[in-house]
Amino acid sequence: MTEHESTAEQERNPHALRERILALSGEDVGRCIQCGKCTAGCPVAPDVQPTPNQVMQLIRMNDLETLMGASMFWYCSSCQTCTARCPMEIDIEAVMNTLRRLVLEAGGEPAEKDVATLNKVFLRSLRAHGRIFEFGVVMNRNLRTGKPLRDAMLGPAMFGKGKLGLRPHNVRQRKKIKRIIEKARRFERVEPGPPDAPGE
Amino acid sequence: MAYGYFPGCSLKSSAKEYDLTVRAMAERFGVQLEEIGNWNCCGSTPAYAVSGEISLALPWNNLAQAEAQGLDKVLSPCPACHSHMSESHAVASGDRRLAARLDELCETSYGGKLELFHLLDFLHQEIGLDAIRAKVTHPLAGMRAACYYGCLTRMHALHVDDVELPVKMEQVVEACGGQAVDYSHRTECCGGSLVLSKIDTALRLSNEILEAAGRAGANCAVVVCPVCHGNLDMRQKAIEKKYKKRHRLPVLYLSQVVLLSQGVGAKALGFKKHFVKPGALLETVYTPIEEPKKKKKKKPAAGA
Ligand code: SF4
Ligand code: SF4
Numbered sequence: 001m002t003e004h005e006s007t008a009e010q011e012r013n014p015h016a017l018r019e020r021i022l023a024l025s026g027e028d029v030g031r032c033i034q035c036g037k038c039t040a041g042c043p044v045a046p047d048v049q050p051t052p053n054q055v056m057q058l059i060r061m062n063d064l065e066t067l068m069g070a071s072m073f074w075y076c077s078s079c080q081t082c083t084a085r086c087p088m089e090i091d092i093e094a095v096m097n098t099l100r101r102l103v104l105e106a107g108g109e110p111a112e113k114d115v116a117t118l119n120k121v122f123l124r125s126l127r128a129h130g131r132i133f134e135f136g137v138v139m140n141r142n143l144r145t146g147k148p149l150r151d152a153m154l155g156p157a158m159f160g161k162g163k164l165g166l167r168p169h170n171v172r173q174r175k176k177i178k179r180i181i182e183k184a185r186r187f188e189r190v191e192p193g194p195p196d197a198p199g200e
Numbered sequence: 201m202a203y204g205y206f207p208g209c210s211l212k213s214s215a216k217e218y219d220l221t222v223r224a225m226a227e228r229f230g231v232q233l234e235e236i237g238n239w240n241c242c243g244s245t246p247a248y249a250v251s252g253e254i255s256l257a258l259p260w261n262n263l264a265q266a267e268a269q270g271l272d273k274v275l276s277p278c279p280a281c282h283s284h285m286s287e288s289h290a291v292a293s294g295d296r297r298l299a300a301r302l303d304e305l306c307e308t309s310y311g312g313k314l315e316l317f318h319l320l321d322f323l324h325q326e327i328g329l330d331a332i333r334a335k336v337t338h339p340l341a342g343m344r345a346a347c348y349y350g351c352l353t354r355m356h357a358l359h360v361d362d363v364e365l366p367v368k369m370e371q372v373v374e375a376c377g378g379q380a381v382d383y384s385h386r387t388e389c390c391g392g393s394l395v396l397s398k399i400d401t402a403l404r405l406s407n408e409i410l411e412a413a414g415r416a417g418a419n420c421a422v423v424v425c426p427v428c429h430g431n432l433d434m435r436q437k438a439i440e441k442k443y444k445k446r447h448r449l450p451v452l453y454l455s456q457v458v459l460l461s462q463g464v465g466a467k468a469l470g471f472k473k474h475f476v477k478p479g480a481l482l483e484t485v486y487t488p489i490e491e492p493k494k495k496k497k498k499k500p501a502a503g504a
């Protein structure tokens with residue numbers, strides 16, 4: 001579905017968002033009874049708006065616009081506390097993750113760019129080496145988020161303890177890993193540019 | 201019998217001492233660990249945040265490799281890797297079409313015959329508390345451990361322990377002669393990988409855990425996850441600075457605790473790699489052969 005189609009669909013069908021989430025994650029947010037347990041146990045909720053139960057309500061209200069600018073699901077640490085406790089057995093954490101993908105798919109600006117940047121940098125490292133090269137990920141993230149000195153104090157200490165390698169571990173089958181990442185269906189491109197056309 | 205072993209990226213860099221001590225521990229129990237050949241990254245949260253297919257396919261490739269190697273049990277000490285592998289593994293018996301798609305993506309095939317273990321259920325099911333007890337030569341009297349599970353028990357692909365009231369880590373610590381303190385933050389989230397993007401939130405969460413452990417009179421925290429260890433140990437200085445508080449709480453991996461109770465020294469335990477030195481802890485916990493300088497200073501617990 002293109003951006004225009006999804007917006008048009010949004011206007012026609014008052015349940016468009018809820019149904020889209022259902023299709024993508026298998027979770028029906030309509031079952032939510034607004035008990036607030038998800039928010040009560042959420043470790044990041046004190047730092048963000050809207051809270052998890054409010055996110056559920058926004059989906060039901062078909063309010064894609066508010067959700068596009070929301071921070072909650074970018075802060076979500078995927079701890080699954082909400083999912084473990086929801087009395088209606090909604091996998092809330094899966095819904096949060098689906099919202100991240102939805103925003104990217106719709107071409108929206110993530111409300112919390114640093115999280116999205118980290119994900120991108122991480123995947124690039126994975127695609128290039130087949131494993132994660134922690135030093136590369138941290139340096140690259142710093143460059144891309146414009147905070148070159150972040151963790152600067154930690155770096156040398158980690159080297160000292162032999163915890164950060166300067167050279168990446170390359171997996172022998174890394175060409176295959178690259179193929180897997182390129183062939184797989186996804187919403188977001190790992191990096192801009194033609195070799196990375198989105199799947200489907 | 202040989203167990204497949206999947207260390208994962210963290211155990212190859214920031215959590216080397218976890219890798220080292222899990223291997224050493226297995227050896228002491230006569231368990232042979234065979235690393236999955238040519239393994240790739242499990243994809244972790246970023247792959248999951250971007251694509252369901254990628255996050256299932258990456259572990260699938262490793263599972264297929266392990267199966268091809270003739271293994272039937274696989275141990276992955278990192279809960280994140282273990283969880284992603286378990287989610288992928290569940291596809292083999294649950295969703296035929298998706299399984300075929302993953303086979304196609306990975307240019308291989310996985311039959312779903314593996315049995316997957318995290319360190320905690322490996323210790324309980326495959327080694328057993330009795331065997332752990334039997335090997336103790338240096339009971340850890342004086343250890344007051346705050347066992348920290350974080351989100352481990354919530355991961356729905358796993359059934360490592362009770363979701364809200366886990367006990368398995370405490371049981372291992374007690375089998376080693378140590379004492380486990382009861383405290384409020386055993387299963388609260390440490391912030392996980394948020395430490396790389398939303399650092400204030402992550403530091404707040406980790407600080408709350410350290411404070412709770414301190415209030416309960418713990419003299420160390422015990423973990424089974426490289427991310428928990430990174431947040432509580434590596435970032436502890438940053439936490440102390442931000443909250444103007446002295447924690448100095450050593451954070452040990454459970455594998456280090458088990459080895460410690462068998463008389464293994466600080467060097468072989470990889471303590472050099474820790475940011476908060478467990479030196480003072482060792483003096484109270486460990487019963488050295490000569491020069492027993494047990495300083496038992498009884499400090500009243502704060503807030504009591
Ligand atoms: S815990 Fe479940 S039912 Fe309760 S508010 Fe959250 S999503 Fe709704
Ligand atoms: S998984 Fe996300 S939304 Fe759910 S409790 Fe954890 S941080 Fe909050």
